[in-house]
Amino acid sequence: MSYLDRIRACNDGDTRRHHALFAAGHLVGWLQPGFAHALRRWPGVFRAGGGAVWVREDLGGFESRSRAVDEVVRACVEEGLIGHYLDERYPVTPGRREDAVMWLDRGAAARFGIRAFGQHLNGFVRRDDGLWMWVARRSDDRRHAPGKLDNLVAGGLPLGLSLQENLVKECAEEAGMSPALARRAVLTGMISYLAAHPMGLKPDVMYCYDLELPQDFAPRCTDGEVAG
Known part of the structure; x- marks a missing residue:
């Protein structure tokens, strides 16, 4: 595909x-x-x-x-x-x-077909032989896309949190990042789409980020959403 x-x-x-x-x-x-x-x-x-x-x-x-x-x-x-x-x-x-x-x-x-917002982050490492990217695999118990590959960090954006506040929270939960490291992420753009869903429509917006990580960084999931 x-x-x-x-x-x-x-x-x-x-x-x-x-x-x-x-x-x-x-x-x-x-x-x-x-x-x-x-x-x-x-x-x-x-x-x-x-x-x-x-x-x-x-x-x-x-x-x-x-x-x-x-x-x-x-x-x-x-x-x-x-x-x-x-x-x-x-x-x-x-x-x-x-x-x-x-x-x-x-x-x-x-179900109500409202516009939902999310944040997805690509984490990469710069090495002598090129750029290497960390790719997460979703846990098998997830309701959505269990066991599938995913961005290093990805999450919905709830009411009451700023973009940076929510990104710091998601980075800590899904990759064990410190707030200082998460705040170095660069917003690269937004993607909007209109996807069909068994319950209705998803006219959503996704904020996309890139983050260069230290070579010795190893992600550590703390909320059970990522299997490895």
Whole structure:
């Protein structure tokens, strides 16, 4: 499979087959038709019609809106409409993270088709015979891509943490890096994509980093996500 094939595989989502989700007057996500219909059971939180679903405007501000939707998410997890509740808040935004209008549990991100943000870091070592890269292998107990190869560090970007704060945290958890070493990472760009998912859509943004590591550095996973 070529790189172009990989790019195409990451952009196989189609919003035309989904219902738009609005919150605070903004388009913030995309819902599979069946799930959009299921949300009609909570008329105090959502209103639906014309191929779209709105988080009700009379729910109040950021926090009250978020908590009302969160109650629905928890009920959907109990009923099997959403796979897992992960107790990690993701921003729900029409654009930038800073423009979030509410939060949503990470486990419901694809179901609601919201834009999720992540950080992936390539760690490399410069030697006399060229550049060598550390490649991680995901643990076999991961729900997503178990046993597959991965960046040295990769993680989601929750609400309330800056890019640097979250990167330092992920580097410590997945590679045993010190904060000083992690802060030397260089942001090389961002990748956006629209991927189909069994639960819905993933219109996500990935922040990409490079980090030159000392030759004697050896990564050490502390959170169980990486097998080796």
